[in-house]
Amino acid sequence: MIRSIIHLDLDAFYASVEQHDERQLRGLPVLVGGRSGRGVVCACSYEARRYGIHSAMPMAKALRLCPAAVVRPVRMDRYRDFSRRVFAIFARFTDRIEPLSLDEAFLDVSGCERLFGTPAQIAAQIRTAVRQETGLTISAGVAMNKFLAKLASDHEKPDGLYVVPDPPESFLLPLPLKRLWGVGPVTCLRLEKLGLRTVADLRQLSEVRLEQLFDSAGRQLYRLARGEDSRPVVVGSAAHSIGHEDTFDHDLQDPLELHRSLLDLAERVATRLRSKSLLGSVVQLKVRYEDFSTVTRRRTVEPPLDSALAILQVAEDLLLRTDAGQRPVRLLGISLSQLQEGHEVQGELFWVEQRSRLSALDGAVDQLRLRYGAKGVQRASLMPESRDESTPKTGGDGGDSS
Ligand SMILES: [Mg+2]
The missing domain is CATH 1.10.150.20 (5' to 3' exonuclease, C-terminal subdomain)
Structure with a gap:
């Protein structure tokens, strides 16, 4: 069956709401997020992006790039209110709506032609309604599947509409x-x-x-690469977990390599959590051994997390409860679930400091290993100084599953 999918994505959502509510902010670089030294940019206007600023960047760095930027605190209730109004507009055209976040959704408009016109016409009507009724701009991509529709909404952003040709090669x-x-x-x-x-x-x-x-x-x-994607639009399913996993070029057994991989995964997961203003209270680690057998270990943490350092520490503990290191590992994954809106109090600057310290330590260990061989040097504790003050208190240890 040929499907017609529209991906809709509000432009610089939080920042646009701030510019909507405060007229004098229009045309200015606006950053939404915490102002304190450890704050992170949750959203930024297109004017701010010209300075190389992006979401999840430490606020201090963003302000160094653009000292004139206007900073506004996150007003989640206000954004939720706009989101409800925008989703109500979507619902006039179809009930097959898959929300991806407050400002983003897939709509399946297959078979809606007779009522509302072609998919491109429906997308145009939605864009007009959103602009007139909320004052915000929304970009739309129209295609035969979700993968292409999402690429398309980004193609003409901001305030764009792009219809993927069929066939999509050009x-x-x-x-x-x-x-x-x-x-x-x-x-x-x-x-x-x-x-x-x-x-x-x-x-x-x-x-x-x-x-x-x-x-x-x-x-x-x-x-x-062929533009194929058969995933259906799943009605009403917002993201339940955020995670990343890596399959390695060669199986890992060296503790330092395992640690580095976890570090990388924790950073990527944390960046995505923060860019969506989400915290997770369940950390899950996935380990696949060289024979493809797979185990998961998870832990419930209180308070919930969104910083790479905190996620890394839980993941490292969970790794100790697997055979990683004794058995070669072909895949590692970290995901956070039980998501809620908010930001961890512990800031990213702290993390950045830890990160550079770790990199320096990595470099030193590498040098020694070159001299004495891989087995000769192993770090006693991967993060010797940071454990006590910042390990999150762990609540009920979730059950293991395989
Ligand atoms: Mg958006």
């Missing part, structure tokens, strides 16, 4: 690979090393070759 082939769903910095780097930069480049690789390189993710890359 749109899809020139896109850089980092735009593909599931292609993070690590995968991107590996693809670049193979000389691949665009979707057109990726198309040159066979499905077998991609599977050799990226396992099951390779199959997905093969399909995405």
